[in-house]
Amino acid sequence: MTEAQGGVRGWAAAHGGTWSRLRFTSLRLRLVVVFGLVALTAAVSASGIAYWLNREAVLTRTQDAVLRDFEQEMQNRAGALPQSPTQDELQHTAGQMANSSQRFSVLLVAADESGKTVYGNSGALNGFSLQDVPASLRKAVTKEQKVTSTNKYAYHLYWQRIVSDGTPYLVAGTKVIGGGPTGYMLKSLEPEAKDLNSLAWSLGIATGLALLGSALLAQAASTTVLKPVHRLGVAARRLGEGKLDTRLQVSGTDELADLSRTFNNAAAALEKRVDDMAARDNASRRFVADMSHELRTPLTAITAVTEVLEEELESGGIDPMVDPAVRLVVSETRRLNDLVENLMEVTRFDAGTARLVVDDVDVADQITACIDARAWLDAVELDAERGIHARLDPRRLDVILANLVGNALKHGGSPVRIAVREADEEVVIEVRDHGPGIPEDVLPHVFDRFYKASASRPRSEGSGLGLSIALENAHIHGGGITAANSAEGGAVFTLRLPRDSSPLTEEPDEGEKAKGDA
Template sequence: MTAATEHSGRIRGWASGMLRWTSLRLRLVVVFALVSLTAATSASAIAYWLNRDAVLTRTQNAALNDFRESLERSVGSLPVQPRCDRLQDAAGRLADTTQHYEVVLIGEQRDGTRCAAQSDPGLFTLAAVPDSLRAAVNKKRPADEGDGLPYHLYWQRVTLDGDPYLVGGTRVIGGGPTGYMLKSLASERDDLNSLAWSLGIATALALVGSALLAQAAASTVLRPVQRLGEAARRLGEGKLDTRLRVSGTDELADLARTFNKTAESLEERVEDLSSREAASRRFVADMSHELRTPLTAITAVTEVLEDEADNLDEMISPAVHLVVTETRRLNNLVENLMEVTRFDAGTARLVLDDVDVADMVTACVDARAWLDAVELDAERGIVARLDPRRLDVILANLIGNAIKHGGSPVRVSVRTVDDGSPAGELVVEIRDHGPGIPEDVLPHVFDRFYKASASRPRSEGSGLGLSIALENAHIHGGRITAANWRAEEAREAGAAGEPGANDGGCRTGGAMFTLRLPMDASPLASGANGENRREER
């Protein structure tokens, strides 16, 4: 085996495994996982945003309150127009707090120049303050709005060089400098990232746990369902004593009880039907055997009457011929019924011999005086190991049926085909030139006692001939099919686009029975094999 073959085999195995898992179990696991993932993700997202809001609000409130108080303490002692050096000292004092923020103070000196004092010029300057925040800080509100104060403390979160910061600012009421502060939120960001990772890990663990829980739940739920499926399969195989063990009071237990009741009812019904069928078979068999003795006597009498028919009165002679004919029909019916009962009971056996099929067909036709009505297309030397008596029954029924309903000439062709078995397959085709078999009758031509036909005259036989022929073919391991050969040829010609395919129905009709038998029926000669073939039918 090559590497490519092994790889393709593994792929097929994986695919078949996936197909087996495309079931209720997989759907339960997927649904559990999706529900758990949705719930865990929603809970984690809500927890993250609540914690984020709480952390940022607490940090910014602490920083802004500290900045406001420090600004009031440090700048309140300054003059309205302080010198730049005093502003610088105030900025340094403001930044020296536990909140660790940087400060920018903007004031106007006595000479009218503006001074910008920074606690750390390399980190926080006035340029880092958003324009919108500076406009809000410097905007004076009317005295009749809000709390009546002209200036308020405003804040905004910004990102500088990829790091988050809090920027706040206000103007000292009553005149004085404007102060801005810059508070780093990097530690809060790190804490929130750690929280997000923790929530993500918790979500993943919840997903894994839900999958395991779903697997356990699916096993608990599906195990009874699997047992029910196995029991149903055994019941379908004919094991009518199959029952389920019932435990609990839930819906699955009710289902098991219902199954057991159904199986019990079905077993009782089948046993009743089987007993009735067996009784019917015994009745037919017993009746056939009981009729043989009086029929033997009646047949002997009718033979004597038939020999003396020419010497009888002209009024009595037709009645004698009728009695002789009906006695023979009754005798044939009894023989056919006995043969049917042997098939039904499984007691029919093969007695095999090497048979030249061409000689067999010729002998069958000659024995029944059909030579003038049959055209034989068979090469001598086609030898098959079959039961000669049963093959003669098959041929006699098929050829006789063709002559009776289709008229002569009846063409019988014999050939062999290679069906993959060691000996090959024997194919015998019997064609007539009659009106054919109606399409609605074709599925029933081998049914017992079925004689209805719209296009053929009503049969005077027992209605068992074709059924017995089919049974004899089955016991050999073969089969018989029926068709209308002209219609088949017309359809093939139409499919091939040949001229004359549609000729107004002139090419329809003509019944054809095809017999297919193994060239060697030895594997089916034992009684067990013959019974198996009967059960397969």
């Protein structure tokens, strides 16, 4: 393959998709093509009909004039010849016949007194000859027909159009009634053919102009139609970007104006619905936040009391009959404390006030510290090499690990195995238990707030917010968590965090804030 061929093929590969999209997706192009096809069909049909009608009119007019002249010459001149003329007589008469107003070539055929066939040609002897006349025409001319009440003559005039060496001709022949020579005529239709060619060119030019005019008309029509559609598309994109105050300027009473009004009504309804939902959502968040803050004050006092009661339990100073109730109060107070803390954390995420405080951490050391602080060393197996560093928020990573490992210990089976590996620019942490796994109908909901797999355990330990908070903490790092069942048994939670979350701690500039607010 030559370099030029390679360049052409490369250009086609690079631009083929663009042309394909233009061909199949451009409404303007489709309108122009449809207008063009309609105009082309109409112009070609009209030109074809006009050409055919003019062709038949021109040829018929010329043909009728020539045949009338030839028939009259045969009656007047050929009919005046004796029944057995000589060749000179035929030659002279043929020349006279050819000098008529239509200027055609004549060939006369007869038998002389000796019965020999003689020919008379209006031109030279090597001019118009019997071989130039189609055999079928000669047979029809010389065939004697029966004379009846409807057929008064035994011989008739017959004609045929032929093409010889690219030139069209009219050939006709007849026999003198009552005995006499047989005459043939040859008339060139080249002038008429040239006139028809000129007509065809004129009609072709008219068709091209009609096609060009239809393309311009289609362009103008498509511009008129597509401008409102384009404005509607731009407005729809702005609406999709969250700019709910987008409206279209409506003018006119046509269908496009009705569509614009419908869009404006829908946008207004959507804006009102979103505003109402945002107001209710803000009110709900404020309620949760206020409730959490209000609960903290009495909880502080209750927690202080439960700590005293717990010390009394350890020292044996509590009546054995009251012991179960005191232990229940201590347990439920701790659970209520965790619930309030989780609610406040969720409120910060919903309000968008949660922020990262990143530090360079050794992932293995951070995991070890997490499980050691919660006395899980005997129940957790750690498969992680030291030296895997990442810039993360240590407190939020601790929250994620505590929720994942605590969930595995609570609902799975020991031992819980934690594996750490590096993948591209990410740190991947897998937490796997040896329990029965997660039911397939539960998998899509494990990260939902307050979701519990067993409806029969509504008061089980935990608030149903742990995995949701872990996922939010992963998202704020720019990562994520997925849940699945291992082929070897048990559930596997996979945490993916970027190696460096520092860019997420930067405040957006004024332009980005304005864009986000819009």
